[in-house]
Amino acid sequence: MPRAWTLAARPQGAPKPTDFALIDVPAHDLAPGEIRVRNLWLSVDPYMRGRMNDVKSYVPPFQLGEPMSGGAVGEVVESRDPGLREGDLVQHMSGWRDEAVLPAAEAHKLPDLPVEPQAFLGQFGMPGMTAYFGLLDVAAAKEGDVVFVSAAAGAVGSTVVQIAKARGMTVIGSAGGADKAAYVRELGADAVIDYKSVGSVVRALAAEAPGGIDVYFDNVGGDHLDAAFAAARSHARFAICGMIDIYNDVKPTELRYLARVIGARITVRGFIVSDYLPRAGEFYRDMAGWLAQGRLKRDETVREGLEATPQAFMDLFTGGNTGKMLVKL
Amino acid sequence: MPRAWTLAARPQGAPKPTDFALIDVPAHDLAPGEIRVRNLWLSVDPYMRGRMNDVKSYVPPFQLGEPMSGGAVGEVVESRDPGLREGDLVQHMSGWRDEAVLPAAEAHKLPDLPVEPQAFLGQFGMPGMTAYFGLLDVAAAKEGDVVFVSAAAGAVGSTVVQIAKARGMTVIGSAGGADKAAYVRELGADAVIDYKSVGSVVRALAAEAPGGIDVYFDNVGGDHLDAAFAAARSHARFAICGMIDIYNDVKPTELRYLARVIGARITVRGFIVSDYLPRAGEFYRDMAGWLAQGRLKRDETVREGLEATPQAFMDLFTGGNTGKMLVKL
Numbered sequence: 001m002p003r004a005w006t007l008a009a010r011p012q013g014a015p016k017p018t019d020f021a022l023i024d025v026p027a028h029d030l031a032p033g034e035i036r037v038r039n040l041w042l043s044v045d046p047y048m049r050g051r052m053n054d055v056k057s058y059v060p061p062f063q064l065g066e067p068m069s070g071g072a073v074g075e076v077v078e079s080r081d082p083g084l085r086e087g088d089l090v091q092h093m094s095g096w097r098d099e100a101v102l103p104a105a106e107a108h109k110l111p112d113l114p115v116e117p118q119a120f121l122g123q124f125g126m127p128g129m130t131a132y133f134g135l136l137d138v139a140a141a142k143e144g145d146v147v148f149v150s151a152a153a154g155a156v157g158s159t160v161v162q163i164a165k166a167r168g169m170t171v172i173g174s175a176g177g178a179d180k181a182a183y184v185r186e187l188g189a190d191a192v193i194d195y196k197s198v199g200s201v202v203r204a205l206a207a208e209a210p211g212g213i214d215v216y217f218d219n220v221g222g223d224h225l226d227a228a229f230a231a232a233r234s235h236a237r238f239a240i241c242g243m244i245d246i247y248n249d250v251k252p253t254e255l256r257y258l259a260r261v262i263g264a265r266i267t268v269r270g271f272i273v274s275d276y277l278p279r280a281g282e283f284y285r286d287m288a289g290w291l292a293q294g295r296l297k298r299d300e301t302v303r304e305g306l307e308a309t310p311q312a313f314m315d316l317f318t319g320g321n322t323g324k325m326l327v328k329l
Numbered sequence: 330m331p332r333a334w335t336l337a338a339r340p341q342g343a344p345k346p347t348d349f350a351l352i353d354v355p356a357h358d359l360a361p362g363e364i365r366v367r368n369l370w371l372s373v374d375p376y377m378r379g380r381m382n383d384v385k386s387y388v389p390p391f392q393l394g395e396p397m398s399g400g401a402v403g404e405v406v407e408s409r410d411p412g413l414r415e416g417d418l419v420q421h422m423s424g425w426r427d428e429a430v431l432p433a434a435e436a437h438k439l440p441d442l443p444v445e446p447q448a449f450l451g452q453f454g455m456p457g458m459t460a461y462f463g464l465l466d467v468a469a470a471k472e473g474d475v476v477f478v479s480a481a482a483g484a485v486g487s488t489v490v491q492i493a494k495a496r497g498m499t500v501i502g503s504a505g506g507a508d509k510a511a512y513v514r515e516l517g518a519d520a521v522i523d524y525k526s527v528g529s530v531v532r533a534l535a536a537e538a539p540g541g542i543d544v545y546f547d548n549v550g551g552d553h554l555d556a557a558f559a560a561a562r563s564h565a566r567f568a569i570c571g572m573i574d575i576y577n578d579v580k581p582t583e584l585r586y587l588a589r590v591i592g593a594r595i596t597v598r599g600f601i602v603s604d605y606l607p608r609a610g611e612f613y614r615d616m617a618g619w620l621a622q623g624r625l626k627r628d629e630t631v632r633e634g635l636e637a638t639p640q641a642f643m644d645l646f647t648g649g650n651t652g653k654m655l656v657k658l
Contacts, residue, residue, distance in 0.1 A: 050592075221588070226581075243588045252555075252583035259550065259572045261599035263379075268597040270590035 002027055004067035004097035005309055011052050014317060019052070020310040025067060025097065035090075035104045036078035042095045042306075042327040043071035043121040044313040045155075046242055070095035071126060073117045079104065091120050098306050098329055111284055113291065122155050122324030123298045124287060130241055130273040131159035132283045134217055136167070138239035138271045141215045143168035148205060148228055151219035152189060153180035155324035156241060158299065160217050161187045163286075166295050169215075172208050174201065174224060176319045183322055187297055201227040202257070217241065221253055229257035232264045240270040299323030331356055333396035333426035334638055340381050343646060348381070349639040354396060354426065364419075364433045365407035371424045371635075371656040372400035372450040373642040374484075375571055399424035400455060402446045408433065420449050427635050427658055440613055442620065451484050451653030452627040453616060459570055459602040460488035461612045463546055465496075467568035467600045470544045472497035477534060477557055480548035481518060482509035484653035485570060487628065489546050490516045495624050498544075501537050503530065503553060505648045512651055516626055530556040531586070546570065550582055558586035561593045569599040628652030 001024045008021040030036060048070055051062045062068050072095035076088040081104030084090065090107040094100035110120050122128065134156075135141045147164045151157040152173025164171045165188040173189040175181050181194040191208040198204040205213070205227040214236055216228035221243030228238060243253075260266065276283075290296050301321035303312040309327050316325055330353045337350040359365060377399055380391045391397050401424035405417040410433030413419065419436040423429035439449050451457065463485075464470045476493045480486040481502025493500045494517040502513040503522040510523040520537040527533040534542070534556040541562035547554055550572030557567060572582075589595065605612075619625050630650035632641040638656050645654055 240590050242591065252585040253587045254581040254583055256581040258582045261569050261597065262571065262601065264599065265601060265604070266597075266599050268590065268595075270593065270595050272591065272594060275594070 001025070002097060002099035003306060005306075006065050006067055007052060007062045008064070010054060010064070011049075015049070015052065015310070015314055017310060017314075022307070023065075023067075025099075027099075028101065030078060030080040030101060033081050033103055033105070034101055035076050035081055035084050035107060037072075037074035037090060037092065037094070037100045037102065037107065038077045039072045039074035039095065039098055039100060039329055040089075041073040041118040041121055042309060042329065043125075044309065044316060044325050044327065045070065045127070046316050048313065049317070067094075068096040069093050071121050072096075072100070073110070073120055074100065076107075081105075084109065089117050091125065096309060113284065113288055115291070118300065118324075118326055118328075119298065121326060122300065123159050123296065124284075126273055127155035127324060128159045128287065129276060129280065129283050130156045131163055131217075132286070133273065133276040133279070134239040134241050134271060135160050135163055135215070137276070138269050139215045139217060139237040141167070141169060141237070144170075145214040146170045146172070146209055146212065146233075147215040147217065148172045148174070148209065148213045148231070149217040149219070150174045150224040151242075152184045152187075152192070153299075153322050154219060155321075157217070157219055158184070158187055158297075158323055161189050162290070162296055165189075166290050166293075172205065172213070174205075180319075180322055183299065195224070202230050205231045212236070215239070218243070225253070226255045226257050229255065229260045229266070232260055232266050234264050236264060236266045238266060238268040240268060301325050303327050305329065330354070331426060331428035332635060334635075335394050335396055336381060336391045337393070339383060339393070340378075344378070344381065344639070344643055346639060346643075351636070352394075352396075354428075356428075357430065359407060359409045359430060362410050362432055362434070363430055364405050364410055364413050364436060366401075366403035366419060366421065366423070366429045366431065366436065367406045368401045368403035368424065368427055368429060368658055369418075370402040370447040370450055371638060371658065372454075373638065373645060373654050373656065374399065374455070375645050377642065378646070396423075397425040398422050400450050401425075401429070402439070402450055403429065405436075410434075413438070418446050420454065425638060442613065442617055444620070447629065447653075447655055447657075448627065450655060451629065452488050452625065453613075455602055456484035456653060457488045457616065458605060458609065458612050459485045460492055460546075461615070462602060462605040462608070463568040463570050463600060464489050464492055464544070466605070467598050468544045468546060468566040470496070470498060470566070473499075474543040475499045475501070475538055475541065475562075476544040476546065477501045477503070477538065477542045477560070478546040478548070479503045479553040480571075481513045481516075481521070482628075482651050483548060484650075486546070486548055487513070487516055487626075487652055490518050491619070491625055494518075495619050495622075501534065501542070503534075509648075509651055512628065524553070531559050534560045541565075544568070547572070554582070555584050555586050558584065558589045558595070561589055561595050563593050565593060565595045567595060567597040569597060630654050632656050634658065 092107040149160045153175040172191045173184040174193040176196045181192045193204045212233035216238040421436040482504040501520045502518040505525045510521045545557035545567040
């Protein structure tokens, strides 16, 4: 019988195993327009933490006892829609389960690009699109800019580093630990800050970017954001993509350099990648070009089996992944 | 002999009387192109606190023992420049003194508008221009928007309230104390928060703007900024003009609702009014129109005599003024 992960309890602070429960989902016949998908790959992403709270947000909260949702790639095994047929590989949002029944309109055939299917959950999917539009549109980064990106070994950050280099920018990445720092350097970053080994991100960034930064791509908030305020050049632009630091945290963010937003005329913009879906064509076109030029590397951290999903998710918040965190079914 | 205020010591935290010293400035003959101005009105403004620290900022720090500068309006008493003559009223930046010698190029004849000369240090000067461009350009506020403005009884805030009403917006102002709150209501604000009497600005703003805010004009930072993050509607714009709260403060700003910048796609922009000087014509044109329609009120807090200048400045940080704080010589 198909199985799905549900939220058993709303996490207080960091999620723990007992906040999740695996349930059986009785199979049912397809209605017209529906498809049945055998999931091959599941995505776990930091933003899901927000959906575990019962507060108003840009995506509705998960309901207790209901199957959770999230990105997934799978194979159509049954279809009652003329647009999709058995054997098609699709991406959709009915993740956290091994088999999904959903309207065909909510599934998308994988674009025709020479990459493995799971890449469409990472560099060629939402995280990649987040990197692309956050850097080039929200922060309006351009050739010659000095770009600082936090969580630069992660799914989004690692793509930011590579797109920035492909477009002729100077990149300073931050990552936690020597292995990740080495990986970020391998991706082409001009400088890397291992935030676990430097005492102060503010001082480390000032040392790596003595002339300041033009762009900050924020995946973590907290002290990294403060360091970016401290280092910002005049008319710097910050794209705020995530604040992994505070998803699990009830403490306020403390900023000592916030007032520089005035003197340096900084623009700080939050964004949601789904607002850019109508422009996905631009993303695929540029990514295909960079892929053909051999400019794109990607890394995955793969966990095996549906049972491993909650732990894979929890490990996102303790630095357990390099590149995209995936669950392979 | 002309006298001028100098910085005797760099203030630690809040400035105190002994941080300032009044010195004699020997008069000297004018060089070609120079003018001598008898100052009539001096401006004291919160931004001057930043210049008292020895740190890199958008304006250079005051030098110890040198006359401080700041906005002033005065009468030309001697001129060696063909563009200005005795009796002309000018505005310039050689304030904090009773008589100034400066290049004529650094003085501007007062525009031909039916207001008193000191208005060009307030509503018709930098503070007014800050309100105008901050609201309409930086925050791109438009008819129908719900606007929250802090320090709404101050020189900048009171003008923001009136411009917003003239342009058909809903305005929520915050001010400290019953008198100032009454004044802000008199200016036309739809709702007023007396931040000294409400326990929490976050809750007070949520109550006054149950549907949220589109624009926040920030003059104070701190809990007001946090309240704006909490109340922001989707695609809200924040113009960050000042953070009076932290000029004297070494504590970091604590923000509990900062992460809403992502979900609500908020844009936060800092700005410096001097960047807008080339567009001053737009400001004078619209202000003249509103003035003719009887839409503009202004209030001044006037202190008498050069000796009163440091105390007038210090009182800015303890809420000692309603409207523009001025020193009359």
